[in-house]
Amino acid sequence: xxxxxxxxxxxxxxxxxxxxxxxxxxxxxxxxxxxxxxxxxxxxxxxxxxxxxxxxxxxxxxxxxxxxxxxxxxxxxxxxxxxxxxxxxxxxxxxxxxxxxxxxxxxxxxxxxxxxxxxxxxxxxxxxxxxxxxxxxxxxxxxxxxxxxxxxxxxxxxxxxxxxxxxxxxxxxxxxxxxxxxxxxxxxxxxxxxxxxxxxxxxxxxxxxxxxxxxxxxxxxxxxxxxxxxxxxxxxxxxxxxxxxxxxxxxxxxxxxxxxxxxxxxxxxxxxxxxxxxxxxxxxxxxxxxxxxxxxxxxxxxxxxxxxxxxxxxxxxxxxxxxxxxxxxxxxxxxxxxxxxxxxxxxxxxxxxxxxxxxxxxxxxxxxxxxxxxxxxxxxxxxxxxxxxxxxxxxxxxxxxxxxxxxxxxxxxxxxxxxxxxxxxxxxxxxx
Amino acid sequence: xxxxxxxxxxxxxxxxxxxxxxxxxxxxxxxxxxxxxxxxxxxxxxxxxxxxxxxxxxxxxxxxxxxxxxxxxxxxxxxxxxxxxxxxxxxxxxxxxxxxxxxxxxxxxxxxxxxxxxxxxxxxxxxxxxxxxxxxxxxxxxxxxxxxxxxxxxxxxxxxxxxxxxxxxxxxxxxxxxxxxxxxxxxxxxxxxxxxxxxxxxxxxxxxxxxxxxxxxxxxxxxxxxxxxxxxxxxxxxxxxxxxxxx
Numbered sequence: 001x002x003x004x005x006x007x008x009x010x011x012x013x014x015x016x017x018x019x020x021x022x023x024x025x026x027x028x029x030x031x032x033x034x035x036x037x038x039x040x041x042x043x044x045x046x047x048x049x050x051x052x053x054x055x056x057x058x059x060x061x062x063x064x065x066x067x068x069x070x071x072x073x074x075x076x077x078x079x080x081x082x083x084x085x086x087x088x089x090x091x092x093x094x095x096x097x098x099x100x101x102x103x104x105x106x107x108x109x110x111x112x113x114x115x116x117x118x119x120x121x122x123x124x125x126x127x128x129x130x131x132x133x134x135x136x137x138x139x140x141x142x143x144x145x146x147x148x149x150x151x152x153x154x155x156x157x158x159x160x161x162x163x164x165x166x167x168x169x170x171x172x173x174x175x176x177x178x179x180x181x182x183x184x185x186x187x188x189x190x191x192x193x194x195x196x197x198x199x200x201x202x203x204x205x206x207x208x209x210x211x212x213x214x215x216x217x218x219x220x221x222x223x224x225x226x227x228x229x230x231x232x233x234x235x236x237x238x239x240x241x242x243x244x245x246x247x248x249x250x251x252x253x254x255x256x257x258x259x260x261x262x263x264x265x266x267x268x269x270x271x272x273x274x275x276x277x278x279x280x281x282x283x284x285x286x287x288x289x290x291x292x293x294x295x296x297x298x299x300x301x302x303x304x305x306x307x308x309x310x311x312x313x314x315x316x317x318x319x320x321x322x323x324x325x326x327x328x329x330x331x332x333x334x335x336x337x338x339x340x341x342x343x344x345x346x347x348x349x350x351x352x353x354x355x356x357x358x359x360x361x362x363x364x365x366x367x368x369x370x371x372x373x374x375x376x377x378x379x380x381x382x383x384x385x386x387x388x389x390x391x392x393x394x395x396x397x398x399x400x401x402x403x404x405x406x407x408x409x410x411x412x413x414x415x416x417x418x419x420x421x422x423x424x425x426x427x428x429x430x431x432x
Numbered sequence: 433x434x435x436x437x438x439x440x441x442x443x444x445x446x447x448x449x450x451x452x453x454x455x456x457x458x459x460x461x462x463x464x465x466x467x468x469x470x471x472x473x474x475x476x477x478x479x480x481x482x483x484x485x486x487x488x489x490x491x492x493x494x495x496x497x498x499x500x501x502x503x504x505x506x507x508x509x510x511x512x513x514x515x516x517x518x519x520x521x522x523x524x525x526x527x528x529x530x531x532x533x534x535x536x537x538x539x540x541x542x543x544x545x546x547x548x549x550x551x552x553x554x555x556x557x558x559x560x561x562x563x564x565x566x567x568x569x570x571x572x573x574x575x576x577x578x579x580x581x582x583x584x585x586x587x588x589x590x591x592x593x594x595x596x597x598x599x600x601x602x603x604x605x606x607x608x609x610x611x612x613x614x615x616x617x618x619x620x621x622x623x624x625x626x627x628x629x630x631x632x633x634x635x636x637x638x639x640x641x642x643x644x645x646x647x648x649x650x651x652x653x654x655x656x657x658x659x660x661x662x663x664x665x666x667x668x669x670x671x672x673x674x675x676x677x678x679x
Contacts, residue, residue, distance in 0.1 A: 003618075003629065022444065022620045023470055062444070065473055066480035076480070089455075090481050 005057055008299050009046035010306030011370040011397055014425065018057040024079065024169050027138055031167075031421070034058065038424050039163045041081060041108030045115060046309045047397030049162050053423040058167070060110055066090055067170055074175040075133065080110030080168040085290070087173075092285070096175040097233065099131040103341075105290045110168040115394040116160030116352045118345065120209035120231070120289070126348030127355055129159035131174045139166025139419045148351065157417035160352030162393060164418040164427060182237035183209070183288040186230045188278040189271070193224035193324055200344040200361070203230035209288075215267040216330050216340040216365060224327065226342065227274045234282050242284035248296035256303035258368040263336050292339075302368050308397050310380060311356075311364035313345055314389040319361040322387035326363060326380055333376040337365040353410040356392045370397065393426060404430035433458040433484065435510040439550060440493075440520035442470045444619035445569065448639035449517055450474070454481050456643070461486045462506040466493070493520050493542060496549040503553040512561060515646060516554055519569040520547055523621045529583040536583055543587035548594050555598050558607045566602070567610040567646050568595040572654065574613070575663045578679045599651055608649035614638050615659040 002017040019034045021027060030036075037052030040059050051057075063081035070076070071094045078087060085105030088098060102117040111117075116129040125131070134147040137158055144166075146155035158165045186203070190196055196212055203210045207230040214226035292298055299307070314322040323342070330336060340363065347359035367373055377398050384391060390407035391399050405411060415431060434453060438446050441463035453459050461483055465471045471488040478486045487509050491502050507513050524539035551568065558564045573581055574588030592611055599609035616622060616632045638655045645653040654660040666679065 002624075019623065020618075020620075023473070025469065065477035067473075067476055069480035078480075093482070 003059070005040065005043060005051075005059075006306075007047055007050050007397075008044050009308055009370065009395075009397060010299060010302070010304075011308055012048055012051075012425070013306065014048070014051055014055065016051055016055045016057055018059040020059040020062050021081075022062045024063065027167060027169070028141075030058065035421070038422055039080075039110060039114075039167050041111035042083060042106050044104050044107045044111065045394045047393075047395060048425040048429065049115070049393050049396070049427075050111075051425040053425055053428050060167070061108060063169070064108075069094070071096075074177060075172055076175060077134075077170055077172040078109055079170050080108060080113075082109050083107065084109065084112060085293070088285070091175060092178070092181045095177060095179065097178040097285075099125050099174065099176045100128040101289045102128070103290065103292070105286070105293055109171055109173075110163070113159055113168060113171055114161060114163040116350055116355045117394070118357045120211045120229075120343065122348070122357050123204045123210070123344055123346030124208055124348075125176075126346070127160075127350040127352070127357060129350045129352045129355065130348060132159060132351075133172040133174055135171035136169045137166040138169055140421070143169070153413075154417055156351050156353055157414050158352075159350065160354040160356075161414050161417070162354065162424060162427065164414060164422050164424065166419045166422070178233045180234045180237035181242075181285055182234040182240065182282050183231045183285050184234045184280060184282050185288055186228075186278055186280050187274055188228040188230065189226075189274050189276060190228055191222070191225050193320065193327070196224065196226060196228065196342060197320060197361075199228045199230075203228065204344055204346075206230075208232040210344060212342040213270070214327075214340040214342050214363075215271050216327055217264050217267050217336040218271075219331055223331070224324070225271060226340075227271065229288070231288055237282060240284060242286050244286070244294050247294055249298060249300035252300040252304055254303065256305065256307075256368045257301050258307070258366075260334060260336075267336070302366075305368075306370055307366050307368050308370040308373055308377075309364060309366050309395040310377065311362060311392040311395040312380070312384045312389050313356060313358055313360055313362040313392070314384065314387045315358055315360040317360075318387035318389075322383055322389065323361060323363055325383050329376065329379045329383065330365065333379075335367055335369075335373065335376055337367055340365045353413050354393065354408050356390065356394070358390070360389065362392075364392075364395065373398070393430075396426065399430060401430045401432075433460060435460045435512055435514045437462045437464070437506045437510060437513050437516040437554075439464045439491075439516070439518045439554075440569075441465045441474060441488075442467055443519045443521070443621070444635040445614065445617060445638055445642070446517060446519040447474055448635040449519075449642055450478055451481065452636075452639045452643040453515070454478060454483055458482075458484055460484045460510060462489060462509050463487070464489045464491050464502060464506065466490065493546040493550065496546060499550045500553045503550070503557055507557050513558060513564050515565045515567070516558065517567045517569070517642075517646075518547065518551060518554070520550075521569070521571075521621070524581070524583050526581045526583055539583055540587045540590075543584065544590040544594075547591055551594065551598065555602060555607075559602055559605045561607070562605045563607065565608045565610065565646050565649065566598070567612055567642060568598075569612045569614065569642075570595065572613045572615050572659050572663050576667050576674075578666075580679060596652075608646075610642075610646050610650050611652045612642055612645070613652070613654050613659065613663075615654070615656060615662070
């Protein structure tokens with residue numbers, strides 16, 4: 001049964017159909033018969049990196065088996081379609097954790113590699129790709145095992161390679177040891193951007209994880225207010241079982257529920273309901289890492305027209321001024337977002353060629369009405385460009401080709417390694 | 433600990449059930465299926481997810497002479513069968529079955545005769561144990577023969593009636609039998625069919641309901657549950673109208 005697919009932002013709304021791969025050995029036959037243009041995980045990238053030029057996707061999400069789990073060394077080898085959430089469920093009871101966790105547990109292992117995702121501990125552990133020991137890639141009729149020593153150039157091109165170098169069948173990850181499944185998290189409210197940067201300096205040296213939410217609609221004396229969440233794995237904890245509330249958006253409302261009024265109310269309440277003094281609390285890892293996953297299909301909230309996320313990173317040298325200018329431009333345009341997320345990134349290099357983070361600060365925001373964002377995004381792009389920053393392909397639906405080539409000078413190496421049968425709409429847009 | 437025998441283990445629903453059981457407590461498995469390599473992949477997955485022990489037995493369902501041996505082997509490896517899930521089957525091409533009687537007989541045999549042959553020693557084993565649960569996956573298609581796939585429907589009707597008889601017989605020995613009737617499920621078996629997307633469930637959703645149904649010793653389980661009402665309506669349609677419908 002071929003199914004219709006969209007990216008997480010549901011924009012651009014280009015019809016795509018997918019067929020599902022159930023077993024590794026079926027791949028060659030399925031490629032010949034369905035002729036897909038791109039591997040597809042669970043569609044958690046926002047823009048068009050997960051959409052195929054020929055509108056035919058190969059859904060890898062049923063390839064979700066664990067192949068081997070070494071409980072002593074902390075290595076796990078699993079098929080590419082397994083979700084990070086599922087991987088954690090397997091490893092956490094054995095005292096292991098993924099070294100890098102992005103903001104959703106629904107992303108797949110293959111997708112995490114292809115987008116070289118990062119998490120709240122980028123300043124310590126770098127990107128997801130830094131922890132891949134080995135992977136198996138089917139490209140142009142052969143199965144190749146790649147690692148830092150075997151097919152190293154292809155290994156590098158595949159990490160952050162946006163799925164273009166072939167079909168990742170499985171990968172092996174080096175894990176980090178944890179003593180419990182709980183996170184000790186500090187919730188720390190701050191009043192302006194300078195406070196954020198001070199807090200990031202302070203917590204980055206003492207804590208493994210750190211991220212901040214920012215009220216991008218607050219102006220005047222409240223401009224730049226937000227909440228910092230620092231965290232680390234609890235050394236001690238009582239055993240607990242986490243049960244998500246069955247929340248979700250069962251259907252897409254005809255109009256976006258995200259509008260200036262609801263945004264202002266949400267942001268106001270969010271900030272004011274957080275404790276005035278820094279508060280330490282211990283809790284399960286799921287709500288700390290994946291706060292939005294508890295509302296399934298939250299993207300439907302934006303209505304049938306979808307939304308766009310804007311995520312950029314600004315190098316340390318210019319972060320204070322550039323982030324302030326970005327926030328000013330957004331406030332002026334009155335096109336804010338529920339969740340503006342600020343995150344300090346570190347300088348751990350990724351083996352990948354198109355890795356997004358750099359030492360500095362990353363800002364991410366969701367915007368409703370993706371069709372009307374062009375003028376604002378042009379302004380934001382100019383600020384990012386002038387500050388020497390860059391945009392994140394996994395979230396992108398608007399980046400100019402010139403900007404992309406400037407942000408990612410090694411794109412041509414990836415183009416050289418691209419499987420000739422694979423092409424995404426994103427890649428077509430930024431390289432042709 | 434649950435000692436679980438799964439026949440037709442590489443089917444998407446069966447594999448999802450295995451994980452669901454494992455998520456609820458310690459398990460030991462014997463997996464029976466045709467494709468050895470795929471059984472091994474499943475075995476590795478269940479072991480990595482914490483199964484105490486996973487054994488694989490290869491069996492081509494058409495080879496009825498081996499059914500008794502395989503059941504004996506499985507029950508010996510497990511010591512006792514706490515749960516047996518029988519999930520074999522193919523989805524025949526109705527058109528080919530209409531054109532070619534040998535295809536029709538072959539498909540009927542795979543989906544009904546062979547399963548009945550397997551269920552016979554399995555039921556005897558459970559009866560002898562005087563404990564355990566048996567779950568048999570049939571289909572909503574067995575509730576009424578429809579023009580679009582009545583060969584499959586006929587085979588599943590036979591399987592449903594057989595299982596219902598087993599249920600009554602084994603109740604006297606304290607063995608619970610659950611007849612499972614899934615509706616449309618997103619599996620390789622339904623790949624390529626134009627199904628109404630809103631009515632299609634995932635193997636994981638169906639597996640959760642099956643595992644719960646078996647635990648509660650339900651006798652008949654439509655999954656997802658709304659199929660009970662859809663099939664009730666389909667069964668109630670008078671023939672005069674039914675013969676004009678393209679269902």
